[in-house]
Amino acid sequence: MSLNFGKVAVLFGGTSAEREVSLRSGQAVLDALVNQGIDAKGIDPKVYDVAQLKAQGFDRAFIVLHGRGGEDGTIQGLLTYLKIPFTGSNVLSSAITMDKSMSKQIWKSAGLPTAKYKIVTKNDYNAKQAKNILMDLSHTVMVKPxxxxxxxxxxxxxxxxxxxxxxxxxxxxxxKVLLETWIEGEEYTVSMLDGHALPAIKMSTDNDFYDYNAKYQSTNTRYFCPCGLDKQEMKTLNALAEDAFVSIGCQGWGRVDFMRDMNKQWFLLEINTVPGMTETSLVPKAAKQAGYSFEQLVLKILMQTLA
Structure with missing residues (x-):
């Protein structure tokens, strides 16, 4: 198996605000690869010059960099230039999904459901605009960098x-900040593997929304997989996830996040092209429901670099 893959760079850590989560995800991926006899090495771009990967004999890269520098097309552009195959989406789709406003514009033009929104920029925003913005967005909004x-x-x-x-x-x-009409309802996520939907997960938290604390710190967040939807609802959700993924040109693997309002209408939130990969993250949970162990999941993602 190691002969097929050659020398694999597992890229994790980095300098984004999501560094700590990336370190945990990357270590889990690295351990899973090494445990399967693959010649994998952990590489942290914060302390390693990734431009030297080719010269150091690396044959392919498993990207586990969350946030800027890892999900925005930057590392994908460098690896493309170095002609090193890598996991996940390409430069363009990575850049688009990282920019939530661009994703929403594409979905809107494709006729896919997403909540009403407004983009405000730091240099142009005036505090006097707040009341009108709230009125335009149904009075309650989500604020998202x-x-x-x-x-x-x-x-x-x-x-x-x-x-x-x-x-x-x-x-x-x-x-640049996205202001989005608040959707009262339930939050779901659909993990994608080889372009196809894995079993959906429903998240439930006592917090106002599924925030950083609910994702990484709280012991009270509840995950439901199976998610409780009937067959027709699952068919609708999976089709939306795959359409959203394809419309932006995403590849390989990722995660599509949704809200379902009180009228059972679906709304797309965002796509993560390098989602969390600790053994308790959402993608591994969905993969487990589909019959994949964590090691099998990691291997299946890496195999995409052989195509």
């Missing part, structure tokens, strides 16, 4: 003062 993941910098607000405070916080992470 456009180019961050793991719910970093996100907040739910329903008044002008809180909106301005949330924007000040979000602008610390990104100069």
């Amino acid at each position: 456009v180019n961050e993941g793991s719910s970093i910098g996100m907040a739910k607000v329903d008044n002008a003062d809180d909106l301005n405070k949330a924007l000040l916080d979000a602008f610390k992470f990104d100069s």
Whole structure:
């Protein structure tokens, strides 16, 4: 098996706001590959010059870099230039999915369901705009830095003062912020493997939404897989996930996040092209339901670099 793959660079860590999560994901992936006899080495771009990968004899790369530098097309562009095969989506689709506003524009043009939204920029925003924005977006909004993941910098607000405070916080992470109409309902995620949907997962938290604490710190977050949907609902959800994935040109593996409102209408939230890969993350949970062990999942993702 190691002869087929050659020398594999597992890229994790990096310098984004999601560094700590990436370190945990990357170590889990690295351990799974090594346990299967693959010549894999952990590479942290924060301390290693990844431009030297080819010269150091690496044959392919398993990207486990979350956030900027890892999911935004940057590392994908470098690896493409070096002619090193890598896991996951290409430069363009990685860049688009990292920019939540671009994803939503594509989905809207493709007729796919996504909540009403507005983009505000740090240099152009005036606090006096807050009341009108809230009125236009049904009075309660989600504040999301456009180019961050793991719910970093996100907040739910329903008044002008809180909106301005949330924007000040979000602008610390990104100069461009997405304001999205709050959807009251249930949150689901559909993991993608080889372009096809794995069993959906429903997330439930006592927090206002599935935030950083609920994802990585709380012991009270509940995950349901099977998710409780009937066959027709599952068919609809899976079709939406695959359409959303394809519409942006995503490849290999990833995760598509959804909300379902009180009227059972689906709304696309975002795509993660390098989602969490600890043994308790969402993609491994879905893969386990589909019959894949964590090691089998990791191997199946790496096999995409042989195509």
